[in-house]
Amino acid sequence: MDFKSLKFTQKQVEAYTSVRRLLRLQVAEFFGLDPETLQHDMTFFSHINGSKTEYWHSHIDTEQYGTFAFTTLLYLNSQDEDFHGGEFVFEAHGTSSAAAVEPRAGRVVAFSSDAENPHKVLKVTKGIRMALTAAFTCSTEKALSIEAFPKPSLVASG
Numbered sequence: 001m002d003f004k005s006l007k008f009t010q011k012q013v014e015a016y017t018s019v020r021r022l023l024r025l026q027v028a029e030f031f032g033l034d035p036e037t038l039q040h041d042m043t044f045f046s047h048i049n050g051s052k053t054e055y056w057h058s059h060i061d062t063e064q065y066g067t068f069a070f071t072t073l074l075y076l077n078s079q080d081e082d083f084h085g086g087e088f089v090f091e092a093h094g095t096s097s098a099a100a101v102e103p104r105a106g107r108v109v110a111f112s113s114d115a116e117n118p119h120k121v122l123k124v125t126k127g128i129r130m131a132l133t134a135a136f137t138c139s140t141e142k143a144l145s146i147e148a149f150p151k152p153s154l155v156a157s158g
């Protein structure tokens with residue numbers, strides 16, 4: 001499947017928008033924030049298969065993407081059913097020990113995006129792993145610099 005040529009239907013955009021709204025409320029509740037302080041940052045879908053040579057190396061989202069304050073990950077399929085490998089791993093650092101998350105369709109991971117949460121994704125050995133990364137920023141200036149998602153040119157009319 002050539003993901004880059006897909007167009008989103010209006011229904012898919014509505015589904016995405018309501019998922020995004022719920023993620024924002026969940027992050028606000030979990031971190032004890034007013035939802036109004038969380039503004040939409042970058043969003044993207046990822047699909048990783050065993051033929052990829054570049055995996056998600058260990059990184060810190062705020063450094064990698066420049067703007068993230070809170071990251072949410074929504075898994076769209078499941079480890080051991082749709083793919084093998086591909087665990088999400090919070091790296092050990094300071095006094096924190098490593099912790100792994102098994103991707104499951106519908107499971108959400110939310111965390112603050114800065115140096116306190118370095119993480120990586122382990123190699124996918126079989127199948128295709130699909131996830132949504134949806135981030136929030138607390139800076140209006142940064143939020144205004146973010147391109148609309150999905151790009152209007154990728155939404156099918158009617």
Ligand SMILES: O=C(O)CCC(=O)C(=O)O
Binds near residue numbers: 131133
């Ligand atoms: O898909 C995942 O589990 C993590 C992806 C990630 O680290 C990112 O989008 O920055």
Ligand SMILES: [Fe+2]
Binds near residue numbers: 059060061119
């Ligand atoms: Fe990340």
